[in-house]
Amino acid sequence: MTNGDLAQSLAAMGKAARAAASNLAQASLDQRVAALRASAAAIRANRDLITTANRTDMQAGAEQGLSPAMLDRLLLDDERIEEMASGLEAIAGLPDPLSRVLAEWQRPNGLTIRRIAVPLGVIGIIYESRPNVTADAAGLCLMSGNAVILRGGSEGFNSSHAIYDCMREGLRSTGIDENCVQMIGTRDRAAVGYLLSSMSEWLDVLVPRGGKSLIRRVQDEARVPVIGHLDGICHVYLHADAEPEKALAIAVNAKMRRTGICGSAETLLVDQALAGTVLPDVCTALQDAGCEVRGDAEVMSAVSEATAATEEDWSTEYLDAVISVRVVAGIDEAVSHIAHYGSGHTECIVTEDAAVAADFLRRVDSAIVLHNASTQFADGGEFGMGAEIGIATGRIHARGPVGAEQLTSYKYVVLGDGHTRS
C-alpha cells in the first residue's frame, strides 16, 4: 500500500467506525449481550480455523527467532481459545455499563439534573503479540457501547484476524452495525503512525497494550487521549509493626506468585527495626522460592547470597524472579523512595499499626495502595470489575483497572417545565 492508500483506507475505517458507534450507542443491552454470545459461539465453532492461523504465526515466529516467552504469548491452544469464548460470555454477564444514573439532583428552581453514563465513542486499541487481546478488547468495547479499531501485533497477524472474523460473524447475527469492530488489515507498520497522528477526527481515545516501547511511542505521538500504563514498579513496604508471618507471606506472594504481571512487586522496603529479624527471614524465603535478591549494604550483611543492588535496580521492572531490597529508617523514607522510583501503579504496606497504614495509604500517590494485601491483587478481576483492558497509571479519566465502566463517558439530562433563565 502507498502511504496515500493507507491514509485513505484508515480514514474510511474511522468514518465507518463513527457511524457504527452511533448505531451501537442506541443498541439495547440485549443486542450487545447477543452479539457477545454469538461471537463466543463463532470462536468455538471456528476453533480449527483459529488453530491453523495460529500455527502459521507460530512457525513464522520460530523462524524469526522470537523468544520462548513471546512464542508462549503468541500460542493459542484449545484451552486459550475456550478462555476467549468464555471470557466474552463473562463480559456479557456484567451489569450494563450504560444508562447508569451516576448522579441526580434537583435545583431550587425545580430543574431536575441527571448525569447518565454513555459510551466514549470510538476506541483505538494497539496491541502486541497476544492475539487473544482481539476478543477481550473488542468484547469490552462492545459491552460498553464503543466502536473499536484494532491493530494487532504483526507476529500474531493471522491469529488475530481469524479471531476478528469470528467477532464480525457474531455481530452479523445481531442488528448491530458490524463496523463497530474493525481491524487494520495490513502489517504495514506505518499504519500505527497514522492511527496515532492522523485519526483524531475519528478516534476518541487510544489504548495501547504491550511493551514499554510501544506504550512510550503511543504516549509520545498520540494526538488523542491515551489510556494506558507504562511501568509497574510495585513496592512492598514492611513497617516496624508488621506481623512477621503476614510480612513473609505477602512479600513472597507479591513477588513470586507470577513474576511476569505488572502487579508483581519489584522492590521490597524494610524498616531498620526489622533488619535483624524479618529482613533475613523474608529474603531467605524469597531465595528459597527461586528469587534473586539484590540489596543495599545492610541487606548484603544480613542476607547470605544477596548481591549488591545498583542505582538502576531501584527503577527496574524485572518482570522476573529478581527483587531489589532496601532498608529504610521508617515510613517517611519509604514514602519518598516510592515517590522517587515508583511508577504510580501499586504499592503495599504491611503493618499492624492502623495509623501508620492510613498515613501510607494517604501519602503514597499510586493508582492502587494496599494495606496487608499482596500487590498481585492489582487486577480488574480481583477488584470484582470483570474483564479489564489494563491498569491505567495516568490520572485523567480512568486510573487503576480499566473495565467496561471505565470505557464510558457521561452526559447531563436536564428536565424542566418551560424554565427560562433570568
Added chain:
Amino acid sequence: MTNGDLAQSLAAMGKAARAAASNLAQASLDQRVAALRASAAAIRANRDLITTANRTDMQAGAEQGLSPAMLDRLLLDDERIEEMASGLEAIAGLPDPLSRVLAEWQRPNGLTIRRIAVPLGVIGIIYESRPNVTADAAGLCLMSGNAVILRGGSEGFNSSHAIYDCMREGLRSTGIDENCVQMIGTRDRAAVGYLLSSMSEWLDVLVPRGGKSLIRRVQDEARVPVIGHLDGICHVYLHADAEPEKALAIAVNAKMRRTGICGSAETLLVDQALAGTVLPDVCTALQDAGCEVRGDAEVMSAVSEATAATEEDWSTEYLDAVISVRVVAGIDEAVSHIAHYGSGHTECIVTEDAAVAADFLRRVDSAIVLHNASTQFADGGEFGMGAEIGIATGRIHARGPVGAEQLTSYKYVVLGDGHTRS
C-alpha cells in the same frame, strides 16, 4: 529571552509545580480554604494596584485598536474586582472535592476496596483577554488540590500579574507551598508552544480558555490531555406537541438572554406542523427582541423580514443577535441535523410529549440535553456545581461543566489482613 532560557525557566516552573502539587495534595481542607480566603482578602486590599495595572492594559489595548468587546472583557472595575474576591470565597465554601469516597465494596475474600478522590496533579491553564480568569481558575485548582501554571493573554498581562501577586500573597499566609500557583512571566508567545509541546513531564492536563483559534491550537499541538470546548452551536427544537407559550419563552430566552455565552442557542429547529402558527410567532418575538432571523425557504415564506440562511449558517456560532431557523419533518430530521451541524455542547427539545422528549434526550449525543428548559442553563453555577472552568465538549474525563470535582482523579485503597493471591 532566548528559546533556551524560556525552555529552562518553564522546566523549572514545571518542576516546582510538581513539588508544590504533592505538598498541596497533603494540605487539609482548612488550609485550602484559608488560602482562598486570604487570596480574596489580598485582592480587596490591593484593589488600587490591580486597577492601576488594568489601566495600563486598557490604554495599550485601546492604542492597539482592540474591539470594544475585547476591551470590555479586559476591563476590571471595582465591581469586577469584588466579584473575583467573592468568587474565591464562594469556591472556599464548596464541599471538599477531595477525599470523597466515590465507591466502596467488599470482595468475597474479605478485601475492602475503596475508590477515593485525589487531585489531578498539575494543571496548565491558557486563557485570553479576561484577567479575572486568573483568580477563578487558580481558585478552582487550589480548592481541588491541584497545582496550576497560568498563561494569561498578553493584552491583560499587567492585570493578570497584579491578581496573581494577590493569590501568592494569600498562599504565603498559609502553610501551603506558594508554587502551587505560578504564572508565566513573559509575553513571549513562544511560551505557549513550550507549554503545549515540551511540558508533558510536568503537566497532567491543559485547560484552554478563550476563542476558537486558541482552543483549536491547544487541541492540535498539546502533548498532554486537554479539557476544553471548541464550539457552542446549541439547538432548540420545537416539536409538534410543543406548548406554544413555553416554545416562545424558551426560544427567545435561549437566544437573547445573553448572546455572547457558549450556551446561547444558534439554531432553531421547528416541526412542519408548527410552520403556520408557532414558527412565525416565535420568529417575530425574536425579531422584536432585536434578533436577526435567517431561515430556509419555508421560514422565509412564513416570517416577514427573514433573510435566507446559507449552508454556512447551520454551522456558525454567532455569539450575537442572529439565529438560523429551519423547518424539519419531525424528530428524526431534527436529531440528524443536530448530529451533522451540532458541536456536542447543549441542545433542547420543547414538547409536551414525554415519550418524544425521552427519545430526543437519549438520541442526541451532546454534553447537555434539556427538555422544556432554556439552553442558557448550561452553566456550572446553574447546575449547582459552583464555579466552573468551562464546559467540556470532549468525552474523556469530564464532560459538561468542569467544576472543582471534575478537576480530581481517584485512587484505589485496598484493605486486607494478610491477604495473598492464590
